[in-house]
Amino acid sequence: xxxxxxxxxxxxxxxxxxxxxxxxxxxxxxxxxxxxxxxxxxxxxxxxxxxxxxxxxxxxxxxxxxxxxxxxxxxxxxxxxxxxxxxxxxxxxxxxxxxxxxxxxxxxxxxxxxxxxxxxxxxxxxxxxxxxxxxx
Numbered sequence: 001x002x003x004x005x006x007x008x009x010x011x012x013x014x015x016x017x018x019x020x021x022x023x024x025x026x027x028x029x030x031x032x033x034x035x036x037x038x039x040x041x042x043x044x045x046x047x048x049x050x051x052x053x054x055x056x057x058x059x060x061x062x063x064x065x066x067x068x069x070x071x072x073x074x075x076x077x078x079x080x081x082x083x084x085x086x087x088x089x090x091x092x093x094x095x096x097x098x099x100x101x102x103x104x105x106x107x108x109x110x111x112x113x114x115x116x117x118x119x120x121x122x123x124x125x126x127x128x129x130x131x132x133x134x135x136x
Contacts, residue, residue: 025078
């Protein structure tokens with residue numbers, strides 16, 4: 001139930017479980033996992049957080065109402081449908097002052113995208129992606 005509350009070790013309400021799951025799906029860890037493991041023939045994904053912990057390493061809890069007791073969350077499993085589209089697109093390369101850059105225009109999920117990658121003199125890499133239009 002997405003509106004069930006998650007509690008800290010001292011019994012304070014932290015958030016709803018649906019919000020916690022949403023945060024996990026949007027996290028860098030999930031993105032990196034899906035980008036590294038996703039294949040075009042995949043139609044389903046599964047992720048697990050075992051055992052879930054707060055930022056200080058303490059366990060997270062759900063509350064049983066009758067009798068009232070906090071129960072530690074041992075695992076959060078997230079499963080759902082997915083669609084991976086893997087395409088290649090050519091990058092043009094250039095230099096703007098001391099900054100090396102590469103750019104390309106392509107399509108992603110039916111939307112035009114513009115990608116720019118840069119590397120400055122200190123070796124710092126940056127990637128920007130602009131999506132045109134509104135998502136469907």
